[in-house]
Amino acid sequence: MRKVINRDIQFFAKYIMRELGTAGNVEGQRLILQGKFSNYLINSKIKDFIEEYVLCEECGKPDTKIIKEGRLHFLKCMACGAIKPIKLI
Incomplete structure (x- = not known):
């Protein structure tokens, strides 16, 4: 999954755990979540x-x-050059 989305696995895991309201951990390239989710x-x-x-x-x-520019984070497109501010998790 990490290679497909090109993001740090810890960053992705933190987002998923926050969104699902659960705990979990990363083992290698796998995210293990506590609980049952569809x-x-x-x-x-x-x-x-x-x-x-x-x-x-x-x-x-x-x-x-x-x-990162100062304290702010942005999503920068390498294809078209667009920049969008984002909130970090």
Whole structure:
């Protein structure tokens, strides 16, 4: 999953755990969550993460990086150059 979304696994895990209101841990490249969650719910949260922290809002491409300027964080598209402010988890 990490290679597909090109984000740090810890960053992704923190987002998913916060959204699901549960604890968990990362073992290798796997995220282990405490509790039972439907595939639909987990897939929905993954989709939300991708829309917020991976896809460019302007061109829709996943060629983005999270950059820090001062205390602020931005999602910068390497394809079209668009920049969007984001909240870190």
